[in-house]
Amino acid sequence: MNNTDQEIYKKIYESTEKPLIHYITNYVTVNDMANMTLAFGGSPIMAEAVEELEEITRQCQCLVINIGTITSDKVTAIHDAIAIANRHHIPVIIDPVGVAATSYRKKMIMDILETFHVDIIKGNGSEIKAILGLTTQAKGVDGEALEQTELTDIGVAVAKRYNAVVAITGKDDMVCSASKVAIVKGDTPRLTEITGTGCMISTLISVAYARCKDPFASSVYGMLAMHTAASDVEELLDVNQGIGSYKVMLFDAIYKRRHTNLLDGGGVVYHDIQ
Ligand SMILES: Nc1ncnc2c1ncn2[C@@H]1O[C@H](COP(=O)(O)OP(=O)(O)O)[C@@H](O)[C@H]1O
Numbered sequence: 071m072n073n074t075d076q077e078i079y080k081k082i083y084e085s086t087e088k089p090l091i092h093y094i095t096n097y098v099t100v101n102d103m104a105n106m107t108l109a110f111g112g113s114p115i116m117a118e119a120v121e122e123l124e125e126i127t128r129q130c131q132c133l134v135i136n137i138g139t140i141t142s143d144k145v146t147a148i149h150d151a152i153a154i155a156n157r158h159h160i161p162v163i164i165d166p167v168g169v170a171a172t173s174y175r176k177k178m179i180m181d182i183l184e185t186f187h188v189d190i191i192k193g194n195g196s197e198i199k200a201i202l203g204l205t206t207q208a209k210g211v212d213g214e215a216l217e218q219t220e221l222t223d224i225g226v227a228v229a230k231r232y233n234a235v236v237a238i239t240g241k242d243d244m245v246c247s248a249s250k251v252a253i254v255k256g257d258t259p260r261l262t263e264i265t266g267t268g269c270m271i272s273t274l275i276s277v278a279y280a281r282c283k284d285p286f287a288s289s290v291y292g293m294l295a296m297h298t299a300a301s302d303v304e305e306l307l308d309v310n311q312g313i314g315s316y317k318v319m320l321f322d323a324i325y326k327r328r329h330t331n332l333l334d335g336g337g338v339v340y341h342d343i344q
């Protein structure tokens with residue numbers, strides 16, 4: 071990592087600024103996303119009435135769209151909010167939850183990506199694969215296990231096609247742009263035993279992005295933060311504790327680490343793309 075990158079990452083963990091993040095998201099994990107934003111030092115606002123979007127989106131430092139429990143009304147709100155964000159140069163993150171599951175979700179995501187600018191596309195491997203029009207083995211909102219080489223090809227192809235950073239969760243997480251890839255090492259499979267950890271990663275990325283203004287570095291850092299927190303919890307979890315305690319302890323761990331430099335652990339490997 072060069073000095074410029076180090077300065078970018080420093081902005082994420084040293085900043086005490088509390089960026090306001092606008093979410094249009096699903097009703098399964100909405101409260102977890104709000105609390106994870108707060109735990110990492112941001113300020114969430116969930117809003118989707120089209121009548122107020124102009125005022126809400128405009129005052130935020132990042133817009134996060136999550137299609138987990140999509141409805142046709144929400145699609146209208148999503149289009150309006152992204153248009154406002156694009157007009158005011160506000161960063162947009164999209165989480166295409168379950169896009170591999172239905173043709174409705176696929177069409178909707180393709181429409182968004184073809185019509186607007188999205189800065190970061192964050193999904194599991196199957197969701198990113200579906201965006202390329204490929205067949206997947208996804209099961210509902212859950213992705214399939216994919217090899218790292220395949221994920222790199224898919225991630226870079228989507229990044230190039232939509233001029234976006236692509237953040238892919240899986241056994242190891244990956245961040246792709248048209249010119250580089252970062253692998254964020256993961257050794258915390260318990261993250262898959264509760265719902266919403268993918269959604270929560272979007273919140274970490276959004277706070278980081280609002281602070282450092284760099285889509286690649288913020289994606290790396292958000293993913294690293296979740297893995298670091300999960301590793302911390304593994305060390306603390308008692309044999310009598312299960313996934314309920316695990317979830318609460320994840321919030322504690324993110325909160326405790328929010329101003330720590332997480333990059334020293336060597337958990338991130340970078341490659342250039344030829
Ligand atoms: N097979 C796996 N082993 C270990 N960790 C995983 C595995 N699959 C996903 N994770 C982790 O679980 C979290 C959520 O990822 P994932 O389940 O892919 O997202 P989503 O919930 O959006 O489908 C991420 O931190 C990811 O690194």
Ligand SMILES: Cc1ncsc1CCOP(=O)(O)O
Nearest residue numbers: 096098138139266267268269
């Ligand atoms: C279970 C479920 N159903 C619709 S949205 C949702 C939550 C998905 O969360 P994540 O994408 O983080 O697994």
